[in-house]
Amino acid sequence: MAFVELRNVFKSYFLHGKRIDVLRDVSLDVEEGELVSLVGASGAGKSTFLHVVGTLDAPAAGHMTFRGRSVFDMNDAELAEFRNRTIGFVFQSHFLLPEFTALENVAMPALVRREDRAQAFRDARALLERMGLAHRADHRPGELSGGESQRVALARALVLRPALLLADEPTGNLDPATGEGIHQLLREVNRELGVTAIVVTHNESLARSMPRRLRLEAGHVFPA
Numbered sequence: 447m448a449f450v451e452l453r454n455v456f457k458s459y460f461l462h463g464k465r466i467d468v469l470r471d472v473s474l475d476v477e478e479g480e481l482v483s484l485v486g487a488s489g490a491g492k493s494t495f496l497h498v499v500g501t502l503d504a505p506a507a508g509h510m511t512f513r514g515r516s517v518f519d520m521n522d523a524e525l526a527e528f529r530n531r532t533i534g535f536v537f538q539s540h541f542l543l544p545e546f547t548a549l550e551n552v553a554m555p556a557l558v559r560r561e562d563r564a565q566a567f568r569d570a571r572a573l574l575e576r577m578g579l580a581h582r583a584d585h586r587p588g589e590l591s592g593g594e595s596q597r598v599a600l601a602r603a604l605v606l607r608p609a610l611l612l613a614d615e616p617t618g619n620l621d622p623a624t625g626e627g628i629h630q631l632l633r634e635v636n637r638e639l640g641v642t643a644i645v646v647t648h649n650e651s652l653a654r655s656m657p658r659r660l661r662l663e664a665g666h667v668f669p670a
């Protein structure tokens with residue numbers, strides 16, 4: 447049994463009486479510890495795919511299991527708890543809270559869960575250090591560069607030790623060298639923390655640097 451299994455997943459949007467078929471029969475296995483890149487044209491459905499895998503959005507049809515457990519059979523509270531415990535998200539925009547420091551932003555998911563405060567800050571500091579940002583811990587997001595903000599967002603996504611990290615164009619707003627630095631960090635945390643990761647990117651050379659490569663096209667997921 448694979449860590450994540452998608453079977454015959456369909457997802458459509460309905461808008462102004464029109465149906466947009468985005469995912470048309472996606473089946474995919476992702477094994478524990480894999481690092482996967484996903485490319486595809488703008489509008490191909492990459493974000494939609496991540497939202498479904500991240501359980502933020504239910505598919506119209508199909509099944510998805512995590513370690514054999516069917517996620518869309520859970521009730522809302524179970525699903526929210528499962529998502530919170532299992533999945534970390536990084537988006538193209540960092541969505542850091544502007545009035546909090548980098549350290550507080552990273553600790554926030556643990557604080558919200560009322561986990562031990564001192565431990566939350568220790569974990570947050572260790573992750574910031576891992577991202578090469580120990581010297582920026584007391585900066586607010588407005589006092590960080592784009593690449594630094596994205597590294598803080600990555601640290602925040604990892605603070606609850608998710609089994610699965612989903613990143614939607616985390617380097618989309620960054621220059622190529624800074625983007626490569628983020629992808630390098632993703633490869634390192636994949637290896638060191640054993641976190642399974644799916645990374646959407648428009649950058650073909652960064653995509654090729656990932657051990658497994660997928661392409662989303664015409665509603666299907668292919669090996670790239």
Ligand SMILES: Nc1ncnc2c1ncn2[C@@H]1O[C@H](COP(=O)(O)OP(=O)(O)OP(=O)(O)O)[C@@H](O)[C@H]1O
Pocket residue numbers: 459460461466468486487488489490491492493494495
């Ligand atoms: N909430 C929504 N309602 C209706 N249509 C939507 C909705 N969200 C996305 N779509 C449509 O679904 C398709 C896939 O969108 P999605 O955001 O998944 O693409 P993407 O591959 O992530 O593109 P990009 O590379 O530009 O981020 C697009 O045609 C988009 O217009």
Ligand SMILES: [Mg+2]
Pocket residue numbers: 492493494614
């Ligand atoms: Mg997108």
